[in-house]
Amino acid sequence: MCGIVGLFLKDKALEPQLGAMLTDMLITMTDRGPDSAGIAIYSDAGKGLAKITVQSSDPGKDFKDLDGDLAAALGQPVTMLIKDTHAVMEVPLDQMEAARTALTHLRAGIKIMSSGETIEIFKEVGLPKDVAARFQVAKMGGTHGIGHTRMATESAVTTMGAHPFSTGSDQCLVHNGSLSNHNGVRRELRRQGMTFETENDTEVGAAFISHKLKTGETLGNALEATLTDLDGFFTFVVGTRNGFGVVRDPIACKPAVMAETDQYVAFGSEYRALVNLPGIETARVWEPEPATVYFWER
Amino acid sequence: MQTFDLAAKGLRELNSSLHALKGTTNMTEWEVINPKGAHAIAAGVDAPVDITVRGSTGYYCAGMNKQATIRIKGSAGPGVAENMMSGTVIIDGDASQYAGATGRGGLLVIKGNASSRCGISMKGIDIVVHGSIGHMSCFMAQSGNMVVLGDAGDALGDSLYEARLFVRGSVKSLGADCIEKEMRPEHLALLADLLKRGEADHKAKPEEFKRYGSARKLYNFNIDNAEAY
Amino acid sequence: MSDFPHTPPKQSWTFSNDVNAEIRRAAATGIYDIRGGGSKRRLPHFDDLLFLGASISRYPLEGYREKCATDVWLGTRFAKKPIHLDIPVTIAGMSFGALSGPAKEALGRGATAAGTSTTTGDGGMTEEERGHSKTLVYQYLPSRYGMNPDDLRRCDAIEVVVGQGAKPGGGGMLLGQKISDRVANMRNLPKGIDQRSACRHPDWTGPDDLEIKILELREITDWEKPIYVKVGGARPYYDTALAVKAGADVVVLDGMQGGTAATQDVFIENVGMPILACIPQAVKALQDLGMHRKVQLIVSGGIRSGADVAKAMALGADAVAIGTAALIALGDNDPALEEEYRKLGTTAGAYDDWHEGKDPAGITTQDPALFSRFDPVLGGRRLKNYLKVMTLEAQTIARACGKNHLHNLEPEDLCALTIEGAAMAGVPLAGTNWIPGRNGF
Incomplete structure (x- = not known):
């Protein structure tokens, strides 16, 4: 249960400000996730x-x-x-x-x-503003990034339980929702050789996608497969070396807002997260459809 | 015109000022600036005032509204005008999920698109959407009217009771117990009035719509319908 | 014919007469069994616990002379107007629709006379209960039947119902027989139809959204009303912690013995946990967050006596709620009506088809001929008497444990008679220092 923010820059001129923009977005999502926060920043x-x-x-x-x-x-x-x-x-x-x-x-x-x-992940227990300050995220540049504020549901409030989860090279995933079959999927993935650090449902989502990629699936197919194999409620945002994807479960109760301009594609659990982005007043703003995979690559 | 800067004075002061207008008989005009997606803006107002929010709102803007006319000059977050009793809410942009949920009266106008579950469990509200609506809209809708100038998503009107749904465009799929129904003269008259009040009479004509309603097959349990429960 | 003794006929334990009867019923009708009430299984319960009275190591208080207070504050965390009750036994949410108007009135009369609160239900607030209840908790349910801002402002607390003990995770169905004109009008439904209720709220899902919903309710009511969050006992540690994180003033936790107006028997008997197992986990969640006694915990589901009240409080609850017991106090399932129960094919004490609206006691019905039999003044007096007895009983026990307030009861004042009870309650098995599950065995 949480807040998610994501930013994929198209305009190179914005790259030095990526960390500052994401930090601002992350802090607005504090109410949705006061337990811990994390951020993945992609820069070469x-x-x-x-x-x-x-x-x-x-x-x-x-x-x-x-x-x-x-x-x-x-x-x-x-x-x-x-x-x-x-x-x-x-x-x-x-x-x-x-x-x-x-x-x-x-x-x-x-x-x-x-x-x-390209990926770096920083995450810790604490309020998003404190976590972002500890890692000086605002000073970081990059091409794209994903942030997460966590309200833990059933797994422990620990550093390792914070999002993003990375289970493969340059891959990361954040989640808002609650999976209902993650224990069974985790057992099966363990049998296939995947390793897990936590009992967190989101780590299962991340490992599920990494495992699909490992077996040669495209990211698009891996995200499609979450719709059939993962049960429960989820909005996932995933990052790869050069891309950024979004998928919501077919019921799509957990909120998601996206905005696109010539300069960027942005994701927020709530519109609040997007209000300070440049040109947001004239951006195309929409909600991702249920059971539909969205993907941007440079 | 009273201008209230939400970023400077905060939500509590806004809503307590608006609640203090209860019993006011003179129409007064309010403007809220810097909403920045904040939640529960102008929730629980009970006075015939005219409130304009300049920008986009978060969850539950105009929640449980009575009497007031609330205009959102931007887009609205989840649950806009939820459980509205009376009055009017007009959104220039899009509305997120649950728009007008459980609304019991008044008029909700969405000039852009509405997301999923628009009019869920509506109980008497009228909703006019100039664009399209998302999946599971009018789930368990009990009464009131929904007018959609664009298209409807999956499972429109699932488990519908007595709400009347009018859609001009395509319907991706109908939910359990929702069927297309004959458009009779009284429905055309009702639609003409709703389009007018919904500021959409220049965009569409009543004859262009199809009517959907409850097949009433789930009203009393029948084992042959068990798969629909 | 042989003269050897026969093996006598033997019924299967697995396929008992009860089980076979249900199979035949299902085969004949094609619908699961719907009924009211709570679990009828034999469950680990407060009966498995005993108090350790004072003797030499502890000093008891003198009955009737030395004070043992019973009052409780609810909603002290954020609400401008928290609730103060004289006794820690409240009346749980039961809808007008499930119950008759006179029955709701009687609950209000009895609770008010005893100095406690009553609660609305799925169907909105009636004048009977608002008028007769000094302190009224207004339920905010997925159906939102009758929901309106005026009633939100004239209640004394708001209870956001996420689930109930009889059916955590479930909606429900009120059969058409009880959707009278008045009920249909309040719920905005056609008369006589089966009312299907949703299991999720229409405009929020999960604790992050719940936090925003609670903010909206506080804004609408100008931060005056305490906000309760009610959950069914299933994952009480997490649900309590998340209710607190979402901003609740009070958590209401309902175990599987808790009743319902109507749902599937399979749900009542197979989903959820007994309240005994729920309380320690919820208390642990509150303690882990530093919120025990700051966010109050009300527990319900099978509370019957002052002993149960004292045991729930010793385990860490701030108050309890009663539903089924209150209905029995009003006269539900009374053997004096045995002849009429027989006509319905049941017997006093077993009648659970509350949803059919034929209650001869006039309590769980909307039939005027039946509910006019019920005297709300007399019913209120009976409920008041019962609440007073429960309170006296709880005080008696607390004094024997040397407490000048019911809230000072502790788990250490308890021992368990059974290993199951000891493990669930986290108290030692009587005469030992063994708490199963602690220290790894």
Whole structure:
């Protein structure tokens, strides 16, 4: 149960302001989700580099010399940017999987939030404005991003229970609603080799899509499949390296508003989230249809 | 004309000022600026005042309205004019889901499109939509009239009681127990009046509409209809 | 013929006479059984708990002399006008439609005389109950029958009903026999049709939307009225926590013994949890949020006596609500009417076809010939007496535990007679320090 915001920029001139625009949108959704907040920002790390975002509840200890230790383990250069409880490690793209494995061995206390060429995920327990400030999201640029404010329903209020969930390279998913068959789907996905960090229904949605992509499905088909295989109420917003998609369940009770101009495509759980976007007065504003997949790619 | 800046003074002060007008007999004019999608704007008003909201509103604008004329110069969020008793609500833009839900009287005019569940469980309200309406509209609608100049989405009028539905465009599908019905002279007269009051008489003629209503097969349980429950 | 003894005929436990009768009924009619009331199963209940009275380690209070207060404040979190009741036993929501006008009047009379509140139901507010109830809680239900801002403003609290114990997750159906002219008019329905009710509210879904709905109700009523949120006992930890997060002043939690005017028997008997199992989880949710006693908890579903009241409060509830017990106090299912119950093919104590509107006691009916038999003044007096007895009983127990207020009862004042009761209530099995499920076993 939650608030969702999303922004996919078409106009390059807006890219330096992506983080600031998303932060503003996120804070307006505080009432829908005061428990925790998270944001996924997509921006190119540079040719041949991958970004791995890690989190620690004891960053002073876990992040100390982590770049050096990882560089030594990989035998490759590594850079690290620490932001509060999170750190973004940049490694050569072909070393991404090796780096993920090495990181979990180097520090028992860290969790990997995301990895890929463009994605960074920051999420924590607390009010959206505080979470955004801790990670200085407003200063970040990028091409597209998704934010989420969470009112936990049945799973715990923890960092790992916050959205977005990333279960594949450059992929993330946020959710508003409540799935009713996620335990069964999780069991089946586990049998197929997917791993889970939480008991959260949304993580199942994310893993379901990642699993479909892994087996060679297109993102469009993966989103279509949520309509038949996932039961319950959902509005999903998903991000990929170069794209941004939306799907609502066939009953479509959970709110969703979209706006499009020449400069951007924006998503909000409520219109409030969109009111400060440039040119919103003349934007095309509509609600996504039930059981219909929407997708934008650059 | 009283101008109220919602961003500066806040929702509570707006609504308590509007509630204080109860018993007022002189028509007074109000303007609300900077709504920015806020919720429950002008909810629970009970006076013959004219309120113009300059911008788009969040959930439940004009909720339970009595007597007032409320104009939204933008789009309306979920549940606009929910459970309206009397008065008029006119939206220049689109309306989100549940527009006019459970409304018991008055007139709701949506000049753009309405989303899903428009007129859900309506109990006497009149709704005129210049554009189209989304799925599950008029679910369990009990009474009142719905006029749609555009198209209707899936499952129109599911489990309908005695509300009358008039649609000019296509209907994607009819819900359980909703059927097309004959358009008789009294319906054409009713439609002409609704189009006029709904500021749509220049856009459509009564003859262009089809009427939908309850087949009344679910009114008393019959095992042969069990799949519709 | 052999002289050897025969194996006597043996009925199946699985296919009992009751089960077989239901199979035959279903085969003949093609419709599930619809009835009123709550679960008739034998469920773990307050009977499985006992109080540990004071002796040497604790000192009891003197009955009749030393004060044991019973009052309760409800809605102190946000409402400008919270409710103050003399006793912690309230009357649960029951609709005009399900009940006759005189029965609603009697509930108002009895509750007011005893210093407590009564509650409307799915069908709107009647003059009988508003006029005779000093404190009236107005239910805000998915159907919104009769809903209007004037009644919202003249009630004393608003109860947003998300679910009820007899059917968490379900809607309902009131059969046509009870849709009289007056009921049809109040609900804006054609007379005599079956009224189907929705299970979700028409204009919100989920706690994030509920928060906005509560904001709207507060704005319409100028933040004066306490807002209750009522849920059926199914996932009480989460539902309580989410009601609090959505901004409720009071959470009303109804266990599966709670009655209903009419729903499917299969629903009543197979969905939800007994109230005993619900209370500790709801209290835990309130405690985890730092809201215990700040957001009040009213529990219902099978409350019958002052002992039940005291046990519910010891487990952490602030008050209880009664429905079925109030109807019995008014005269429902009275053996004095046995001859008439027989004519309906039932017997006093088992009559549950409330939806058919043939109640010989004149309580669950809209038939003037039947409801005119019922005297609302006498009914009100009987209800007042019963409420007073429950309160005296609860005080008796609380004094024996050394408490000068019912609210000071604690789980530690209880032990359990059964392992099931101990596990559900989270209190030790009598004579041991074992709470099943605690400490891993």
